[in-house]
Amino acid sequence: MEVFGSDFAKGKPVHIRLDAPDGRILYTHPDPQPSTMTSQFTVQVPVPADISPGPHVLLATQEHYDMNIGIPARATMYVNSSPPVAPLPTDRAAVLEVSGGPNAASYVLIGLGGAAAALLVAAAARAIAARPPSAGGAEGVKT
Numbered sequence: 001m002e003v004f005g006s007d008f009a010k011g012k013p014v015h016i017r018l019d020a021p022d023g024r025i026l027y028t029h030p031d032p033q034p035s036t037m038t039s040q041f042t043v044q045v046p047v048p049a050d051i052s053p054g055p056h057v058l059l060a061t062q063e064h065y066d067m068n069i070g071i072p073a074r075a076t077m078y079v080n081s082s083p084p085v086a087p088l089p090t091d092r093a094a095v096l097e098v099s100g101g102p103n104a105a106s107y108v109l110i111g112l113g114g115a116a117a118a119l120l121v122a123a124a125a126r127a128i129a130a131r132p133p134s135a136g137g138a139e140g141v142k143t
Contacts, residue, residue, distance in 0.1 A: 001047050001058075001077060006040040008032045009064040016045050017059045021072050026058070053080035 008014050009032070016027040026046060032039030045058070060073040076083075 001045050003045045004042045008062050012062050012064040014062050019057050051079050
């Protein structure tokens with residue numbers, strides 16, 4: 001299997017491992033050159049015959065902790081099987097029904113309702129203001 005790697009730090013080899021960061025080493029690439037961030041390599045990684053069919057993860061690890069703190073690179077490979085088929089997108093409506101929104105009659109009814117509410121509030125305020133004061137109210141201050 002062909003594997004492409006890049007952006008590994010120089011000074012330590014890169015290990016291509018199977019299914020786990022501490023899994024079986026399938027291939028070791030020597031010190032990436034010429035430098036960090038420009039090091040690129042393409043190698044043929046042998047796939048052992050005793051690997052079970054199905055999906056497996058290849059991890060590229062390096063015992064170098066300056067840049068990515070040892071975060072492994074990952075890739076999925078399928079041994080004697082195919083990758084799963086992506087689900088088809090759901091159908092969308094071809095025609096979008098658009099409503100015309102409220103019409104003039106709706107606005108008239110809303111206006112009438114607002115006016116009626118305002119009249120009720122005004123009548124209640126007038127009734128409260130027209131009430132005579134109660135007999136047990138506070139008396140004025142005499143000086």
